[in-house]
Amino acid sequence: MRITVVGSINLDYVATCASLPRAGETVTGATLARHPGGKGANQALAARKLGADVCMIGRVGDDEMALPATALLEAYGVELGGVVTDADAPTGVALISVDAHGENQITVAAGANHNVMPEQLPARIETPLIVQLELPIETVEAAVGRATEFVCVNLAPAAPVSDAMLRRADLIVVNETEAAFYGDALHHGGGRVVVTKGARGAAMYLRGVEMAWATPPQISAVDAVGAGDAFVGAITVALLEGMEPQDALEFACAAGAVACTRAGAQSSLASRDEVEALLDA
Template identity: 35%
Template sequence: MEKVLVVGSLNMDFAVYMERRPQAGETVMAQGMKLVPGGKGANQAYALGKLGAKTAMIGAVGDDTFGQQMLDNLEYVSVDTAGIKQIAGVETGKAFIEIEVSGQNSISVIAGANAAVDEELVLEQEELFAQADAVVMQLEIPVPSVIAAARLAKKHGKVVVLDPAPARADLPDELWAQVDITKPNETELALLTGLPTGTEEEVVTAAQALIAKGVKNVLVTLGGDGTLLVTAEQVEKFPAYKVKAVDTTAAGDCFLASFMSRFTGSNFAEAIDFGAKASAIAVTRQGAQTSIPTVEEVENFN
C-alpha cells in the first residue's frame, strides 16, 4: 500500500516500569516512568511513516503541550497531520501503562480529545480517503465514526483494515461487512465473537465466525506462537521470531503497520513475515512509538 490513511486515536503514554503490577490494595515500588507518544492510531501512523509508507492521519488532540508533541512526533516521520484537529479547551488523550519486567502490561486510557472524533470530522476529510490506497482504523474513537470511515473508504474503493481493539462484543454487522482485513489477538477474538479461543482449532472457528459476517481476511496474532491467516478458502500459520521481551506496548500496532507497509493486496506471506520481524524488534525496546524499528533494522533482522 503506497498511501495509507489512519483514522484513530492519539494518546500521551505515561509508562511506569515495575517488577510486577500491584494486586488490589497493594503498593509496589516502580523503577521509573517515561512519557512516550502513543495511542493505537498514532502508533500505527508513526510506524507506517517511519517504515516509508506515505501516510496521513485523521484524529484529534487537545490544544495542550501533549497535543503539540503528538503532532510534532508524527510530522518527524513525514506523516500528513492536516486531518488531525486541535480542539480548544480539551485535553489530549492519555494512557497509563504499568509494565512488568517480563514485558507484559496493563493499560488504562482516558479518551480526552479522541472522543471528539465524530462522524462530521471524518466526513470533512473525504479527500484524504480518495487519495489513499488503504484505510486503517481501530476502536479508541467512537464506533459510529469508525463505521463512517469504513463506509467512506468503501465508497472510494479502498482496502479497509480494522484493528479491533479495545475489543467489544457489540460491533454491528454493517461494520464487519465492510472490512477487508482485521487483526485481533486471541483474547480480542474471543470478546468479538463470544467464542472460546483456548486452542488453535477454537481460534480458527472464531475467526471463521467473522468471515461469516463478511470479513475477507482475519489475521490472528498469537504472540510467540505466530500468526494465523484465516479466509473463506484457507487457514495458514506463520511463525513468530523468538526474542526476550522488554515491553510489549504497541507490539500489535507495529505488526499491523509494518504488515501494511509491505502489503500489495495479495502477498500475505511476505507482509506477515515483515510484520513479525518488526514487532519482534519492537518488544525488545521500551515505549510505544520509541520502539518502532527502521526499514533497515527489519530487513537485517534474523
C-alpha cells in the same frame, strides 16, 4: 503507497517495575517515562517508517501534551493536516505499567479522542484506510463506509460493531481475546482475518480457513507496548505491496518483535531496514 489512518492520539506515561500490581496492591521502585502513543498514531508511524506515505486524522487537546503527543509523527513526516485541536477536551493519556518481562497493563483516558465525530472526516477516503476502536464507534464506522480502497480494521479494544463493517473490511486484525469476543462473526465477510498470539506468532484466515501461520524471530523482550500496533502497520503495508500471505505475516511478526526490544510505543517502532535485517538473521 499512501495510507489514511483514522484513530487515537495519546501521550503515554509508562511506569516500568519488577512486577505488575494485583488488585489493591501497591508496587514501588518503578521508573517513569513519557512517550507519544495512541493506537491510531502508533499505527500511522509504523506504516510511515516502513515506507508508506501516511495521513493522520484525529484530535488532540489545546494543552501542553499535544505537542509531545504528535512530535514523532511530525518528525517522520506523517501528514497531520487532518488532526484537529480541541479547545474543550485534553489530549488523550494512557497510563501504562510494564513489568520486567515486558508484560503490561494499560488504562486510557481518551480525552479529545472521544470528540472525533464523523463530521471531521472527508466525504470520501480514496486511499487505503486503517482504523481501530479507540474513537467513537460511529466515527470508525463512518470512516469505513466512506473508504473506496483497501480497509484494515484493528478491532481493539473489543467493542460491539456492525456486521456491515466486519463484512466491508479487507483485513481484520485481532488478538486472541478480541477474537473470542467477536467469534464467528469475524469470518462472515470476504476479507482476510489475522489473529495475533503474542510470542507464539500469528495466523491468517479466509472465511474461517487458515491460509498462513508465522512465528516471530527470537528476541529479548523489554516492553510489549506498541508491538500490536507495529504488527498492524506492517501487515497492511506488506499486503498493499503485494506480498503473499506467508511473507506478509512473517514481515509483520518481525516488526512486532523489533518493537518489543525497546521501551515505549512509537519510540520502539521499526524501520524497514531493521525488519529486513531481523528476517535475514
